[in-house]
Every structure is written in structure tokens, then in C-alpha cells.
Amino acid sequence: MNEQQLTQPFYARRACTVAADLLGKRLVRLWHGRRLSGIIVETEAYCDSDKPDLACHGDRANGGRPTERTAVMFGPAGLAYIYFTYGMHWMFNIVTGEPGQANAVLIRALQPDEGDEVMAVLRNGRSRIEWTNGPAKLAQALAIDKSLNGTNLCHPDGVIWIESGCQVAASEISTGPRIGLGQTPEPWLSIPWRYWLQGNRFVSK
DNA sequence: AGCACGATTAACT
DNA sequence: GTTAATCGTGCTC
Numbered sequence: 001m002n003e004q005q006l007t008q009p010f011y012a013r014r015a016c017t018v019a020a021d022l023l024g025k026r027l028v029r030l031w032h033g034r035r036l037s038g039i040i041v042e043t044e045a046y047c048d049s050d051k052p053d054l055a056c057h058g059d060r061a062n063g064g065r066p067t068e069r070t071a072v073m074f075g076p077a078g079l080a081y082i083y084f085t086y087g088m089h090w091m092f093n094i095v096t097g098e099p100g101q102a103n104a105v106l107i108r109a110l111q112p113d114e115g116d117e118v119m120a121v122l123r124n125g126r127s128r129i130e131w132t133n134g135p136a137k138l139a140q141a142l143a144i145d146k147s148l149n150g151t152n153l154c155h156p157d158g159v160i161w162i163e164s165g166c167q168v169a170a171s172e173i174s175t176g177p178r179i180g181l182g183q184t185p186e187p188w189l190s191i192p193w194r195y196w197l198q199g200n201r202f203v204s205k
Numbered sequence: 206a207g208c209a210c211g212a213t214t215a216a217c218t
Numbered sequence: 219g220t221t222a223a224t225c226g227t228g229c230t231c
Contacts, residue, residue, distance in 0.1 A: 044212070055212070061228060069227060086213050087224025093212085106212055136213050180212050204213095 003163040008154045011077035011096050015045035018096045019105045019195050024168035027110060029142040030159045034118055036142050038110025038132050039165055042196040042203045044178045046093070047103045055184040057083070058102020066102075072150050073102040080160065082139075082149040089136035090145050094153060094162075108135045108179070108194070111202045134204040174198045 003026065011018055020043075028037040047053040054060055058073040066074045072081045073095055081093040081104050097103030110132040112119055119141040123131045132138040139145070144160070153161045175192040196203045 046212075057212080067228070083212085084226055085211050087211085087226080089211095089213050089224095091212060108212085134213070178212070182211070184212095 003165070005156070006154070006162045006164065008076070008078045011094060011153070012098070013077075013096060014048050015096045015103045015105055016048045016193060018094070019043040019045040019193065020173060022094075022105060022107070022162070023173055023195060023197050025165040026113065026163040027107065027138075027142070028114075028161055028163055029144065031115075031118070031143045034115055036115035036118055037113045037163075038138065038142075038202075039113060040107060040109075040162075041111050041200040042107075042109035042194070044106040044108055044195070045096075045104075045193040046106060047097075047101065048193070049097065049103070050101055053188055055178060055181045055188045056102055056104070058104075064102070070102060073104050075099055075150075077103075078152060078154045080148050080151040080153060082144060082146060084146065086136075090139040091135050092139050092142075092144050092148075106135060107138065109133050109196070109200075109202050109204045110138050110141075111200060112141070129201060133202045168197065172198055179204070 022040050022043050025040050026037050046056040052059045058070045061067050076099050077096050079095040093104040093106045095104050112131050119131045123141050131141045174196050176194050177190045178194045
């Protein structure tokens with residue numbers, strides 16, 4: 001396949017740039033010796049640079065200072081920031097930008113590729129379209145939970161990383177406001193920091 | 206110590 | 219379209 005693991009310089013850029021560039025890349029999870037993977041088809045940027053983003057955990061909590069939960073976001077680019085929400089769901093993010101800033105990209109949807117049988121089981125026998133078409137769904141399908149929080153995606157012998165995947169043209173990318181921000185104030189509520197592959201069936205509903 | 210809420214999903218009507 | 223599920227986190231008292 002000639003796939004190549006992405007290295008830290010890829011992640012050490014503005015969150016919006018990384019979010020757009022991640023489309024078409026392959027997220028790989030090594031689980032019990034099996035490769036589970038999917039092509040990234042939907043992402044969201046949180047805190048693009050040094051400017052505050054009141055939708056971002058890192059800027060919302062503790063006056064923008066790190067907390068136990070958000071500390072990873074303030075660390076170096078290329079780490080996994082994984083958090084728990086709604087009492088049952090895990091969310092998989094990638095830290096971007098420079099240390100000291102709470103920048104990250106949320107992976108919202110994948111197109112399943114490798115490990116179909118395993119993903120079907122992890123997703124409780126649901127239909128293929130439901131395996132990874134949402135942030136909590138893909139975390140479950142790839143067995144991602146708190147134990148991977150802070151993992152370095154650039155480590156050559158890790159259990160989760162991203163590969164070069166396929167080339168995506170700018171004309172194939174759509175953008176729009178981020179999902180599920182609740183009572184987040186403007187302008188952050190409407191700023192178009194959600195990116196997806198136009199027309200892909202696995203983009204979240 | 207207690208409380209409100211969440212970067213969601215699934216199962217309802 | 220509506221709502222229950224379910225609990226870690228951060229904030230208030």
C-alpha cells in the first residue's frame with residue numbers, strides 16, 4: 001500500500017489547516033494484533049491558533065488554564081486527546097499547533113476500511129453505515145477509550161496512528177459550523193470549522 | 206459535598 | 219421530532 005505514518009510537523013500547524021488536511025488520511029488502531037482502520041471523512045477544529053475559542057474545552061474551563069482533563073490539549077502536537085462525555089461516550093481528538101495553546105482536531109467520522117469483522121462486533125452488530133459515522137461511534141468501533149489519552153500518534157511502534165491515505169482535492173471538501181456546541185456564544189457557534197468530504201455516506205448525521 | 210451539564214447516541218412517538 | 223441513558227469534570231456553596 002505504500003502507506004506512511006504522519007509525523008509531528010504535520011500536526012504542529014493551525015488546527016483548521018490540520019483538520020482540512022486530515023480528510024482522506026487513514027486512522028489506524030492496532031488492537032489485539034488486528035489492524036482496524038478507516039479513512040477520515042469528517043473533522044472539526046477547536047481553537048485554531050492563539051486566539052480563544054469558547055467552544056473549546058481548553059479555553060472554556062478554568063479561565064483558559066489547563067485542568068486535569070484538558071492538560072493534554074496544552075501539550076505538544078501529535079498527542080491523542082480523548083475525553084468522556086454524556087456519561088457514556090469517548091471522543092477522539094488530535095492535539096495540533098504549539099505547546100501552551102489548547103488546539104485540537106476532533107475526528108467526527110470515518111469510512112471503514114480494515115477490520116470489518118471486529119468493528120461489527122464492537123458496534124454490537126449494527127449495520128456498516130452505523131459503525132463510524134459519528135465521533136462516539138468511531139471511538140467504539142476502534143476500541144478507543146481513556147487508556148489512549150495522551151498517546152503519541154507519531155510513535156513508530158504505537159497502537160494508534162495516522163497514515164498518508166489518499167489524496168483529496170480542495171474542491172471535494174465542504175465546510176460548515178461545528179456540531180453540538182449548545183449555548184456556546186458567537187462568533188464561535190457559527191464559525192465554519194467543520195470539514196467533511198462532500199457527498200461521503202459516512203459523514204455524521 | 207453537591208450540582209448542572211456535556212464537541213452524543215439510540216430508542217422512542 | 220422528542221427524550222432517556224449515564225457519569226466525569228469543573229464550579230459553587
